[in-house]
Amino acid sequence: MLMGYVELADDPRYDEDRAEAEIPVRPLGRPFDATAVGISDAEQIGKVIGVDFAIERKSGQNIEELIAATQAWSEQGVGFILADLPAPQLLELADALIDRDMMIFNVAAPEDALRGESCRENVIHVIPSYTMLADALVQYLAFRNWRKILVLQGPLEGDAQMVAAVERAAQRFGAQIVEVRPFQLTNDPRQREQSNVALVTSDADYDVVFVADTDGEFARYVPYATQLPRPVVGAAGLVPSAWHWSWERHGAPQLNSRFEKAAGRRMAGEDWAAWTAIKAVVQSVLRSKSTDFQPVKDYLLGERLTIDGFKGNPLSVRSWDHQIRQPILLTVGNAVIARAPLEGFLHQTNELDTLGVDEPETACQF
Amino acid sequence: MISKIRRYACVALLLTTFGLTVPAFSAGTGLVFVSNEKTHNITVLDPKDYSIVKWIETSRRPRDMRFNNDNTLLYVACGDDDVIDVIDVATLEVVDHIPTGPSPEVFYFSPDDSLIYVSNEENSSLQIIDVAEKVIVGEISTGAEPEGVVVSDDGKTVYVTSEVADMVHVIDAETQTLTDNIIVGTRPRRFVLTPDGQELWVSDELSGEVSIIDRATNQVTHTLQFLPPGFRQVDVTPVGMEITKDGSTVYVTLGRANHIASVDAASKEIKEYVLVGSRAWGVALSPDENTMYVTNGLSDDVSIIDVPSMKVTQSIPVGRVPHTVRIDG
Numbered sequence: 001m002l003m004g005y006v007e008l009a010d011d012p013r014y015d016e017d018r019a020e021a022e023i024p025v026r027p028l029g030r031p032f033d034a035t036a037v038g039i040s041d042a043e044q045i046g047k048v049i050g051v052d053f054a055i056e057r058k059s060g061q062n063i064e065e066l067i068a069a070t071q072a073w074s075e076q077g078v079g080f081i082l083a084d085l086p087a088p089q090l091l092e093l094a095d096a097l098i099d100r101d102m103m104i105f106n107v108a109a110p111e112d113a114l115r116g117e118s119c120r121e122n123v124i125h126v127i128p129s130y131t132m133l134a135d136a137l138v139q140y141l142a143f144r145n146w147r148k149i150l151v152l153q154g155p156l157e158g159d160a161q162m163v164a165a166v167e168r169a170a171q172r173f174g175a176q177i178v179e180v181r182p183f184q185l186t187n188d189p190r191q192r193e194q195s196n197v198a199l200v201t202s203d204a205d206y207d208v209v210f211v212a213d214t215d216g217e218f219a220r221y222v223p224y225a226t227q228l229p230r231p232v233v234g235a236a237g238l239v240p241s242a243w244h245w246s247w248e249r250h251g252a253p254q255l256n257s258r259f260e261k262a263a264g265r266r267m268a269g270e271d272w273a274a275w276t277a278i279k280a281v282v283q284s285v286l287r288s289k290s291t292d293f294q295p296v297k298d299y300l301l302g303e304r305l306t307i308d309g310f311k312g313n314p315l316s317v318r319s320w321d322h323q324i325r326q327p328i329l330l331t332v333g334n335a336v337i338a339r340a341p342l343e344g345f346l347h348q349t350n351e352l353d354t355l356g357v358d359e360p361e362t363a364c365q366f
Numbered sequence: 367m368i369s370k371i372r373r374y375a376c377v378a379l380l381l382t383t384f385g386l387t388v389p390a391f392s393a394g395t396g397l398v399f400v401s402n403e404k405t406h407n408i409t410v411l412d413p414k415d416y417s418i419v420k421w422i423e424t425s426r427r428p429r430d431m432r433f434n435n436d437n438t439l440l441y442v443a444c445g446d447d448d449v450i451d452v453i454d455v456a457t458l459e460v461v462d463h464i465p466t467g468p469s470p471e472v473f474y475f476s477p478d479d480s481l482i483y484v485s486n487e488e489n490s491s492l493q494i495i496d497v498a499e500k501v502i503v504g505e506i507s508t509g510a511e512p513e514g515v516v517v518s519d520d521g522k523t524v525y526v527t528s529e530v531a532d533m534v535h536v537i538d539a540e541t542q543t544l545t546d547n548i549i550v551g552t553r554p555r556r557f558v559l560t561p562d563g564q565e566l567w568v569s570d571e572l573s574g575e576v577s578i579i580d581r582a583t584n585q586v587t588h589t590l591q592f593l594p595p596g597f598r599q600v601d602v603t604p605v606g607m608e609i610t611k612d613g614s615t616v617y618v619t620l621g622r623a624n625h626i627a628s629v630d631a632a633s634k635e636i637k638e639y640v641l642v643g644s645r646a647w648g649v650a651l652s653p654d655e656n657t658m659y660v661t662n663g664l665s666d667d668v669s670i671i672d673v674p675s676m677k678v679t680q681s682i683p684v685g686r687v688p689h690t691v692r693i694d695g
């Protein structure tokens with residue numbers, strides 16, 4: 001059973017120098033690396049049920065090339081595609097494939113709009129949204145009673161989305177945004193009010209500093225540089241993530257070690273998402289006892305799906321926006337400090353739905 | 367021949383050791399052994415008053431433990447040092463080490479104690495170790511992350527779970543070949559064999575189930591689902607199991623649901639849930655089956671249950687992340 005994998009050959013998110021710096025909000029390498037682990041994990045199941053799981057990679061110069069490749073796959077009967085694409089290209093791909101028997105797994109785009117007003121029925125989001133990440137973090141801040149948050153906002157569109165997510169989370173979990181201040185990454189002395197960390201964190205009373213910086217370069221230099229001696233969270237310091245190489249529970253060391261052997265580097269959130277997408281397909285094939293698109297898709301989106309994501313809780317797909325519900329790890333450089341949802345954050349059906357946009361609030365309409 | 371000589375030499379050495387030190391306890395005293403994954407030791411409890419008799423330092427990350435047939439030696443799989451430590455039950459000292467592949471977790475003896483079958487989660491294999499020679503004499507590939515291992519009473523069949531492949535591998539012990547695979551629930555962990563030899567019970571941690579396999583046909587005949595009061599399906603993560611000697615009752619630890627369940631083995635009905643500590647994992651019955659011990663991995667303690675009343679009477683703090691409990695009896 002062949003699956004497809006699409007990515008852009010020149011994708012600035014995978015700039016090698018930035019990966020080398022291990023900026024926590026950025027991927028450490030192409031998530032395709034994780035598919036080898038997913039396929040090899042599926043080998044035994046494949047032998048027993050007589051299905052040969054495989055994945056083919058297409059790296060394109062532009063989205064048109066990738067759309068052509070997926071359409072060709074579709075003619076061959078390929079139904080499940082992993083997409084490592086930025087949000088705009090992901091939507092183009094989804095729209096191009098909407099009339100085909102194809103399901104796309106989003107492994108690297110955290111934008112909330114993809115799960116909200118721009119949602120598509122043929123996309124399953126494995127990577128958590130900005131909102132899920134912010135909810136996880138703010139649950140922890142509320143749990144520690146660090147409720148006054150100073151937000152530093154970068155100039156990028158993603159930074160604004162992170163800020164919106166943390167503002168929403170603060171309201172939900174009883175924290176308070178003291179102020180949102182812009183920052184700039186520059187050495188221009190005329191901009192020092194926005195570029196000097198001590199200045200940008202002065203004249204305010206706060207328990208923590210949240211840095212909204214999807215680029216991650218400014219955030220690197222915020223810890224230990226704030227005016228007040230306060231923890232830094234968000235894009236540096238305590239960082240919420242789908243995965244971390246130091247996670248020790250629920251079989252994680254074995255997965256990390258298999259990944260490191262296969263990829264020659266450590267495993268990050270996008271890698272986990274790619275591995276989990278394959279696992280979701282394999283589990284749905286195994287349990288639906290079929291390789292046909294419709295029964296596998298029905299199982300994937302159904303209530304009986306229990307994916308073992310090595311994060312404790314069984315994972316499944318939210319019916320209202322096709323986001324995979326999952327625990328979030330709160331990480332520092334070499335440790336996982338906590339796993340959200342934190343104890344005491346309750347939900348009427350599934351505690352995992354305290355993270356992210358819940359059914360009554362969704363803007364998604366399929 | 368060489369192996370026999372070595373074995374006799376080893377026995378002679380042990381006898382000498384016994385001669386010099388008066389054993390504190392003779393075999394079969396009901397001493398309770400708890401392996402602590404993160405403190406690299408074993409807590410030994412006195413069954414009379416649950417006082418701690420001794421902390422035995424082991425190699426790093428002790429997890430599964432098994433006695434030999436006459437309960438003179440306790441074997442302990444130590445995952446971070448790739449060895450099985452051997453503890454003299456009379457002196458409560460580590461007396462030997464058996465090297466294994468990387469990260470041994472769960473193991474089982476052949477009926478004559480001559481072989482150890484150990485799951486090796488890093489290599490995704492089941493290794494067969496000659497106990498006397500301390501060499502790996504066989505290795506069988508499994509699905510990723512093999513975990514539970516059990517050997518049938520006649521020694522002919524070995525069962526091993528793969529946590530990632532959601533299946534039980536059936537292995538012919540004589541030819542060391544895989545003969546069948548049985549798909550079970552999600553993340554299968556541990557086994558019990560019923561005393562009549564007919565059924566194999568498997569705990570499925572992530573789907574919150576126990577799959578019951580008919581050994582004659584290798585088919586899953588029953589799937590048990592657990593739901594203690596006040597918990598949700600997603601919190602139920604069964605791992606450890608213990609069966610009474612008469613085969614009438616199976617006790618199942620429910621992990622994050624912080625309960626154990628007792629199941630009527632004949633009717634497959636869940637009879638009762640008992641609240642224990644946080645992330646209940648290992649479970650063992652005392653020799654008279656009146657007392658049950660449950661290791662709680664996240665509260666670092668052992669719950670002691672009075673079986674006739676099915677009430678927790680005490681919680682005894684042990685080391686960090688207690689994994690397995692075994693009783694000398």
